[in-house]
Amino acid sequence: MMVFSVRNHRLFQADRQVDYRLTPNRTRRFTLKPEGIVVHDTAGRLDGESSVRWFLNPAAKASAHLVIDHDGGVVQMAPFNAKTWHAGRSTLNGRDGVNNFAIGIEIVNPGRLEPLGNGRYRAWFGEVYDDREYTIIEKSTPKHDFGGWMDYSSAQLAAVEAVCACLFAKYDLRWLWPHWKVSPGRKVDTNPLFPLFHLQAKLTGRESDDGNDGIMLANTNQRRWPSYHDNVIQVLPKGAAVEVLRSGWYRNGDEHARWFLVSSGGHEGWVHGSLIEV
Numbered sequence: 001m002m003v004f005s006v007r008n009h010r011l012f013q014a015d016r017q018v019d020y021r022l023t024p025n026r027t028r029r030f031t032l033k034p035e036g037i038v039v040h041d042t043a044g045r046l047d048g049e050s051s052v053r054w055f056l057n058p059a060a061k062a063s064a065h066l067v068i069d070h071d072g073g074v075v076q077m078a079p080f081n082a083k084t085w086h087a088g089r090s091t092l093n094g095r096d097g098v099n100n101f102a103i104g105i106e107i108v109n110p111g112r113l114e115p116l117g118n119g120r121y122r123a124w125f126g127e128v129y130d131d132r133e134y135t136i137i138e139k140s141t142p143k144h145d146f147g148g149w150m151d152y153s154s155a156q157l158a159a160v161e162a163v164c165a166c167l168f169a170k171y172d173l174r175w176l177w178p179h180w181k182v183s184p185g186r187k188v189d190t191n192p193l194f195p196l197f198h199l200q201a202k203l204t205g206r207e208s209d210d211g212n213d214g215i216m217l218a219n220t221n222q223r224r225w226p227s228y229h230d231n232v233i234q235v236l237p238k239g240a241a242v243e244v245l246r247s248g249w250y251r252n253g254d255e256h257a258r259w260f261l262v263s264s265g266g267h268e269g270w271v272h273g274s275l276i277e278v
Helices: 048-056 154-171 196-204
Strands: 004-007 010-013 026-031 036-041 066-068 074-076 082-084 102-107 114-117 120-122 128-130 136-141 144-150 175-178 214-216 220-223 232-236 241-252 255-264 267-272
Touching: 004 154, 010 074, 036 154, 048 066, 066 154, 102 154, 114 144, 154 196, 175 196, 232 255, 232 267
Parallel strands: 036 102, 036 175, 066 102
Antiparallel strands: 004 010, 026 082, 066 074, 114 120, 120 128, 136 144, 214 241, 220 232, 220 267, 241 255, 255 267
16 A cells, blocks of 8 residues: 655655655746646656656756656655646636646656557557557547547556545645646546546545536436436437436346436436446
8 A cells, every 4th residue: 555645845655755856847936835636647658757857858848746657656846835837728617827726747648549450559759559568448538539548557546546645635635637627628638548536536535436527428318216217307418518416326127227317407317327428
């Protein structure tokens, strides 16, 4: 089990400070009082050192507080009370400039991969990956273009969860979002395989790891309770965005399926789990 702590805005693991390399790409004379975390993909090679070197380069004009490698190793690049340049042009709940109130964490991942056929995928920087060596899934979501997406390693996700839990406790943080949330239409990281809602549930103490939004995959009957009886409230059109309130498993005849309670157009009702993407 990974155990992290923070002392004087530096990260420690098992009483030893993690690798610390101060980036020049930060705002001096600005004291960050973080309210949440923005997670990113490096969109680079699986060698995390290359991303660290880039963030140390003044020409990058970009940085983050942490880089979490594919093997779960962590490098800190600025104290947590320093403003780093990770989110760029961004907004959250009507507030621009998310760098001003968020910690940035970069997760080593190549980003969207171009399918080449025969289980081979090419990254934007030319590297080719084989799905016999890595877990790569072709997927498209309303927030992501179609492509091949490499899954995160178990060691990496364990480190992300442990680090974020430590930061939530230390700084009384309230939220965690990916880059695509704060820079919609401009960024697509983290990739669609990132367990966003599970992590949010862990950090905020929700009983369910359901997300707070969903997209209907087909024209769907929204029902007063999770069954096929004559209880239709309204028809939700394909592509409609809905708010997910909770979910559960219910039996209807021989079928045992997951249903979601969603809100749309002022109505709350149930939809079958096969017809929604959360």
